[in-house]
Amino acid sequence: DIQMTQSPSSVSASVGDRVTITCRASQGISSWLAWYQQKPGKAPKLLIYAASSLQSGVPSRFSGSGSGTDFTLTISSLQPEDFATYYCQQANSFPFAFGPGTKVDIK
Amino acid sequence: QITLKESGPTLVKPTQTLTLTCTFSGFSLSTSGVGVGWIRQPPGKALEWLALIYWDDDKRYSPSLKSRLTITKDTSKNQVVLTMTNMDPVDTATYYCAHRRRLYCSSTSCYSAFDIWGQGTMVTVSS
Numbered sequence: 001d002i003q004m005t006q007s008p009s010s011v012s013a014s015v016g017d018r019v020t021i022t023c024r025a026s027q028g029i030s031s032w033l034a035w036y037q038q039k040p041g042k043a044p045k046l047l048i049y050a051a052s053s054l055q056s057g058v059p060s061r062f063s064g065s066g067s068g069t070d071f072t073l074t075i076s077s078l079q080p081e082d083f084a085t086y087y088c089q090q091a092n093s094f095p096f097a098f099g100p101g102t103k104v105d106i107k
Numbered sequence: 108q109i110t111l112k113e114s115g116p117t118l119v120k121p122t123q124t125l126t127l128t129c130t131f132s133g134f135s136l137s138t139s140g141v142g143v144g145w146i147r148q149p150p151g152k153a154l155e156w157l158a159l160i161y162w163d164d165d166k167r168y169s170p171s172l173k174s175r176l177t178i179t180k181d182t183s184k185n186q187v188v189l190t191m192t193n194m195d196p197v198d199t200a201t202y203y204c205a206h207r208r209r210l211y212c213s214s215t216s217c218y219s220a221f222d223i224w225g226q227g228t229m230v231t232v233s234s
Contacts, residue, residue: 001170034220036154043203043224044146044154050211050218087154091219094167096156098146 002026002090004099012107019075021102023088028068032092035064035073038101039084047086048073078104109133111143111204111225118231119194125230129187129204136182137162142207143187144221145178147200155200159207160187194232201227 003026013019023033031051036044046055048064051071061076075082083106088099115127129143136143144159158178159167168176177190187204205221212218 030216032218036221038154043205043227044221045224046220046222049220049222053211053218055210055220055222089154089156089221094159095169095171096144096159098154098156100153 001095002029002093002097004088004090004097006086006088006099006102008102009100010103010105012105013078014107015078015080017078017107019078019082019104021073021086021088021104023066023071023073023099025069025071025090025092029090029092031067032090033064033066033071034089034091035062036087036089037082037084038087044087075104109206109223111206111223113202113204113225113228115202115228115230117229118233120234121195121232123194125189125191125194125198127189127191127202127204127228127230129189129225131185131187131204131206134206134208136160136180136185136187139163140209140217140219142219143180144205144207145187145189145202146205146221147198147202148227149197149200152200157202158189196232199230199232201229203227 033051035048038044052064085103111131142161145157160178175192204225206223209217
């Protein structure tokens, strides 16, 4: 099974900051990676699929990159509504696996 | 507009069987490339993928839970049902169903993701 790790596990940042979250797969997954945002008490929301494709309606300050085993999610200028937990998920092979999450909170 | 909603008991006793229903609208589970998955999240913990059923009735399960899970679909009712046997307090979690479809196709591959999620339903396992 493919294992997913994320770093950091949490990050404190200010509005306007550039934030980068890293996700690593235990084996190559090509571009089969998605990023989700989850706010407390809410369902996850798809941000990025195919490693770098922005889901419709998601602000362009979110971007994804990477392929193989190493991926990044970047928020170019953090906005108040971006404080949340972010999960990566691989879909290269079953079982699908989510990363442990990265919590972005207010500095 | 695609919507999904989970329903089922909020409290189950240990050893009981949990049955959750995902009722959806705005799409057909007979459309090629479409699937519905179940994902759960224990309080304060990460997301865990459980199962997925595709339009062609292909079914996939988390290996660690495969012996306890069954996923079925009723296309005419627009429902997907997940059953989990032998419930334990560690299964206490919010259970989500989510729509999965192909979002992008390159020359070699089509990429899918869980693009629409239900609101989730909290299930507590306790005697």
